[in-house]
Amino acid sequence: MSAVQAIRIERASDNDIPVLIELLAALFAIEGDFSADRSKQRRGLELLLAQPDDRAIVMVARTQDGTVVGMASAQLVISTAEGAPAAWIEDLVVRQSLRGQGIARLLLHEALGWAHRHGATRVQLLADNTNTPALDFYRQIGWQPTQLFAWRRFLRDA
Numbered sequence: 684m685s686a687v688q689a690i691r692i693e694r695a696s697d698n699d700i701p702v703l704i705e706l707l708a709a710l711f712a713i714e715g716d717f718s719a720d721r722s723k724q725r726r727g728l729e730l731l732l733a734q735p736d737d738r739a740i741v742m743v744a745r746t747q748d749g750t751v752v753g754m755a756s757a758q759l760v761i762s763t764a765e766g767a768p769a770a771w772i773e774d775l776v777v778r779q780s781l782r783g784q785g786i787a788r789l790l791l792h793e794a795l796g797w798a799h800r801h802g803a804t805r806v807q808l809l810a811d812n813t814n815t816p817a818l819d820f821y822r823q824i825g826w827q828p829t830q831l832f833a834w835r836r837f838l839r840d841a
């Protein structure tokens with residue numbers, strides 16, 4: 684059985700938060716605009732998992748013994764461009780030793796299915812423009828880049 688056949692994608696629970704924090708640390712180590720902060724990541728994950736009305740989801744990829752080896756999150760917004768809900772995909776990361784085996788593809792497949800079931804007509808994400816492996820991955824699985832740049836301004840420490 685290949686590794687990916689032995690992987691199941693599930694909704695994360697509070698019990699998964701410690702390992703999700705580790706996966707996010709690996710992701711934020713790559714992305715120049717972010718830095719890992721365990722307590723912020725814990726609060727963020729708790730907020731995501733507690734969103735009412737299924738407005739957000741955190742998905743995990745588990746091996747047969749239940750070990751979490753990857754994650755992705757999705758959240759709904761309303762797009763006036765689409766005249767419909769759209770979904771932001773964030774926090775996509777796979778444990779380094781298991782990359783290249785189709786796990787992220789599975790995670791995004793489930794995330795897109797979730798978004799579609801909630802009426803979303805578009806999904807979108809932000810990717811660091813120096814993260815060549817991720818950019819190549821998105822191209823490979825059929826995503827298109829946009830002309831948009833992300834801008835931000837902090838309001839207060841969360």
Ligand SMILES: CC(C)(COP(=O)(O)OP(=O)(O)OC[C@H]1O[C@@H](n2cnc3c(N)ncnc32)[C@H](O)[C@@H]1OP(=O)(O)O)[C@@H](O)C(=O)NCCC(=O)NCCS
Binds near residue numbers: 810
């Ligand atoms: C980007 C990432 C999530 C991809 O996860 P993965 O599980 O290795 O990806 P998959 O195995 O599902 O790959 C799916 C397809 O993309 C291709 N692909 C994956 N990584 C690639 C790379 N670096 N370059 C080119 N193609 C790649 C695979 O070959 C596969 O193509 P195929 O099915 O046609 O053979 C993973 O490399 C990762 O966790 N990176 C660190 C975190 C990160 O950068 N996240 C994205 C932030 S925007």
